[in-house]
Amino acid sequence: MRETVITQQTIADPKSRYGDSRASTRHFITQRLSGAINIAFLLLLLFLVVRLAGQDRPDMVAVIGNFWIGLPLAVLIGVVAIHMRNGMRDTLEDYVHGATYRLAMLLNTLFCLVLALAGIGAVLRLVFWG
Amino acid sequence: MTMSILHRATGLANYAGMTLFVIWLVAAASGQEALNVVNAVYGSWFGQLVLFGFTWSLVHHMLGGLRHFVWDFAVMMEPGQRERMAWATIIGSVILTLLIWTFFVWMA
Numbered sequence: 387m388r389e390t391v392i393t394q395q396t397i398a399d400p401k402s403r404y405g406d407s408r409a410s411t412r413h414f415i416t417q418r419l420s421g422a423i424n425i426a427f428l429l430l431l432l433f434l435v436v437r438l439a440g441q442d443r444p445d446m447v448a449v450i451g452n453f454w455i456g457l458p459l460a461v462l463i464g465v466v467a468i469h470m471r472n473g474m475r476d477t478l479e480d481y482v483h484g485a486t487y488r489l490a491m492l493l494n495t496l497f498c499l500v501l502a503l504a505g506i507g508a509v510l511r512l513v514f515w516g
Numbered sequence: 517m518t519m520s521i522l523h524r525a526t527g528l529a530n531y532a533g534m535t536l537f538v539i540w541l542v543a544a545a546s547g548q549e550a551l552n553v554v555n556a557v558y559g560s561w562f563g564q565l566v567l568f569g570f571t572w573s574l575v576h577h578m579l580g581g582l583r584h585f586v587w588d589f590a591v592m593m594e595p596g597q598r599e600r601m602a603w604a605t606i607i608g609s610v611i612l613t614l615l616i617w618t619f620f621v622w623m624a
Contacts (some may be wrong), residue, residue, distance in 0.1 A: 418588070429538065435618045440555050446544040466534060469574045473527045483604055505538040508545035 413472060420469035427462040434459070444489060447516050456513035460506045466500035523580040525586045526573040533570040571616055575608035 388507050432445045434455075438446055450456050474494045543550040555561050555605050574622070583601055592601055 418585070422585070425578060426580075428574060432616065432620075436624075440559055443544055443548045443551050446551070447567060450544070451542075462540075469567060470531050474531060477528065479530075501535060501538050504542055508538070508541035511543075512547040 413475070417469065417472045420465050420472070423462065423465045424469055426458075427466055430455075430459060430462060447512055450509060450512045451516055453513060456509050460509045460513075463505040463509065466501050467498045470501075473496040474498075486510075519580065519583075521603065522606075523577060526577040526580070529570065529573040530577055533573060536566070536570065568613070568617060572609060572613040575607065575616075579605045579609050579612075581624045 393406050403497055434449065450459065466473055471494055475491060478487055478490050478494065536558070540554050543554040558567060566611070583605055590599065
């Protein structure tokens with residue numbers, strides 16, 4: 387994949403087009419939307435930590451195992467993972483390029499995917515198997 | 517400038533911190549022994565220090581995100597307004613973090 391060189395002239399010219407407009411707009415909207423939803427995640431996280439920090443397993447099962455807490459938590463962990471991957475992409479785009487960028491992005495995607503699957507899996511286990 | 521760096525830095529810290537939350541959940545799902553280990557580590561002075569920092573990082577990043585929502589409506593962008601909003605973010609994040617820890621940890 388060859389990358390176009392973006393010069394100062396390209397940026398200064400309002401008629402020039404560079405980058406992927408569709409993907410970039412989607413990235414922006416995804417990040418704002420997931421960010422807004424993450425406020426709900428933070429409130430739930432605060433509730434869970436305050437209620438369960440240092441508690442034993444039966445207490446965690448009693449709270450997170452509740453359908454109405456566990457299922458929203460599982461969904462919100464997924465949203466957080468998407469927000470994490472997108473945010474890390476912004477950072478990577480600024481500092482690494484070419485093959486290094488693609489490798490870093492691959493690792494980023496894998497990390498967020500594994501984290502989301504582990505988190506959601508753990509929550510679902512508490513909900514459905516106790 | 518500083519706030520942009522802080523927003524990114526706290527974002528990266530939250531990226532790492534989210535791992536701590538998932539480790540806690542996975543430990544709880546796997547069994548009491550694993551949960552005991554996690555509770556001991558998170559309950560130690562160093563664990564509490566990291567969690568305090570994580571709390572501030574989350575609160576700061578949330579307020580920074582809200583600031584971006586405000587800017588999305590193309591308001592509060594003038595010099596002076598921006599600086600006031602930057603100070604409000606940083607002071608607000610410290611106050612909120614201290615309030616959370618005071619009411620839910622130190623006084624609980």
